[in-house]
Amino acid sequence: MSAPTLLIAFPKGRLGDDLVPKLAGTPLALDPVALKSRVLRIPTATPGVAALLLKGADLPRYVAAGVASLGIVGSDTLDEMDMDLLELADLGFGACRLSLCAQTGVTLDELRAKPHLRLATKFPKATEAWLTREGLTAELVPLSSSAELAPLLGLADAIVDLVQTGGTLKAHGLVETAILGRSSARLVAARGAYLSEPGRIRPLAEALIAALKG
Amino acid sequence: MPIRTPHFPDLLFGPAERLRRWEASLMALLAEHGYRELHPSLVLREPVPDGALRFFDGDDLVALRWDFTVALAALLARSFPEPPPRVAYAGAVFRRPLQPWEATERFEVGCERIQPEGEPSGEADLELARLLMAIPGTLGLKNAILHLGNAALVRRPLEAETLPADLAQAVVAALSRRAPHRVAQALEGHPAAARLTAHAEALLSELDGPRSLQALARSPYAALLQDDVVRMERALDGLLPILPTHLELRVDLADVAGLDFYTGPTLRLWAPGAQQELASGGRYDRLFPGLGKPWQAAGFCVRLSRLLDLAGTRPDLFEEPR
Incomplete structure (x- = not known):
């Protein structure tokens, strides 16, 4: 019986847009015809290796369960989910800041002084850790997207969100008031696949690092 | 939030027959090597961790047996003035699952080699490794991989640098993820950061045979x-000449699983393509002194539930039963 197809999970969205061109011309280049279709399982230039295109928040679960042997995902997502998987390399691209952002003119001290601070975020774990470090308490308003609207419409006093260039913040009249952490793309691996088949997984991991790092 | 639904494994005819056959074969193998069976009670009345399945028996909070090694240690410490040198066990343990897909009831077979404190332990460690090498053949696994590690490789440098507990825990978590960049991140600003990061990179650089x-x-x-x-x-010199053809031996310098429990050599058994280790163990010399007994011990546990799952999903990894 031949070895089953090895799956690598790639993120859709911002990180995915960055990495697809970097893979062009490598053994893990994604099939361009399949990429243009609506299929989510894409052949690569290496027989027996296929890519899965997944939403970032779902990707770690596929890798932790061993469905995909390798994956690329932002460290912000990893830190929120705390799944049991290996994190083989910091690939450096997709770098951004996890920041506390408020309307222009609102300072960090003013936010600290609020008796009932409300923060909207899709990163509750990182936000809680920062609040603990700072000795603050806050009501967390969980959101899954478009957090920039929350301070403008009175849903929250500020947001904790990823900031890459600051363009979206500026467009909504928001500024960074504190940096909570930094995020970048990470190469992750299923613990079982990596430890039980290193001869098969490590060369692919090294090819991904060579294509994507720096 | 993860969605948890109870996963209580009912075994139908095939897996039930396989479980019974594997238990019998493994216990016979252990008996051949002088390991005698002990059977700690399924219901424990000692203090139990959060991960155990607990319930009230009248006014008493009790728990189902959650770990054989710990249950056996309590039984041995209260029942024997001198340590029985070789002990075996078989049965189920019950734990609240960490992941939604994990089963609550898990079937295990295992053994322990116990000695008075201070006796040379190298031969006992080799005896256990040789026994574990025989397990794949006993179970009908076509191919397997034995990982040798040593908890001291991480424990000693952390103790030498007197890292605070939370920082040491962050380093171990990063090593468990095989992420040297996370070690550097966790230690940023600490005087030992460069040394421990270089050590992590050395530990994680190889996952191969003796040259690791x-x-x-x-x-x-x-x-x-x-x-x-x-x-x-020395252990490799003792094991490599007798390595069966279907077994690969690898040295895993960064094995930190159970680092708060293991004190020396560790053993892990994998099958190519398996998502979880199939057996694991090592030396845990602090267990019995913690119970007031000057004994040292090592052992391993074969995870039969994982093997049953593997036989269901990857039957090609197993020989046809004779």
Whole structure:
């Protein structure tokens, strides 16, 4: 019986847009015809290796369960989910800041002084850790997207969100008031696949690092 | 939030027959090597961790047996003035699952080699490794991989640097993820950051046969770990000549699973393509002194539930039963 197809999970969205061109011309280049279709399982230039295109928040679960042997995902997502998987390399691209952002003119001290601070975020774990470090308490308003609207419409006093260039913040009249952490793309691996088949997984991991790092 | 639904495994005819056959074969193998069975009660009245399945029996909070090693240690410590040298066990343990897909009830077979404190332990460690090498053949696994590690390779440098507990925990978590960049991140600003990051890179650089040990020469703690490396080399010298053809031996310098429990050599058994280790164990010399007994111990546990799952999903990895 031949070895089953090895799956690598790639993120859709911002990180995915960055990495697809970097893979062009490598053994893990994604099939361009399949990429243009609506299929989510894409052949690569290496027989027996296929890519899965997944939403970032779902990707770690596929890798932790061993469905995909390798994956690329932002460290912000990893830190929120705390799944049991290996994190083989910091690939450096997709770098951004996890920041506390408020309307222009609102300072960090003013936010600290609020008796009932409300923060909207899709990163509750990182936000809680920062609040603990700072000795603050806050009501967390969980959101899954478009957090920039929350301070403008009175849903929250500020947001904790990823900031890459600051363009979206500026467009909504928001500024960074504190940096909570930094995020970048990470190469992750299923613990079982990596430890039980290193001869098969490590060369692919090294090819991904060579294509994507720096 | 993860969605948890209880996963209580009912075994139908095939897996039930396989479980019974594997238990019998493994216990016969252990008996051949002088390991005698002990059977700790399924219901425990000692203090139990959060991960155990607990319930009230009248006014008493009790728990189902959650770990054989711990249950056996309590039984041995209260029942024997001198340690029985070789003990075996078979049965189920019950734990609240960490992941939604994990089963609550898990079937295990295992053994322990117990000695008075201070006795040389190298031969006992080799005896356990040789026994574990026989397990794949006993179970009908076509191919397997034995990982040798040593908890001292991480424990000693952390103790030498007197890292605070939370920082040491962050380093171990990063090593468990095989992420040297996370070690550097966790130690940012600490005087030992450069040394421990270089050590992590050395530990994680190889996952191969005996030559993996050479990577430790690049560690700033090479001198501190010299005796442990010599002991690992001796173990490899004892095991490599008798390695069965279907078994591969690898040295995993960064094995930190159970680092708060293991004190020396560790053993893990994998099958190619398996998502979880199929057996694991090692030396845990602090267990019995913690119960007031001057004994040292090592052992391993075969995870029959994982093997049953593997036989269901990857039957090609197993020989047809004779």
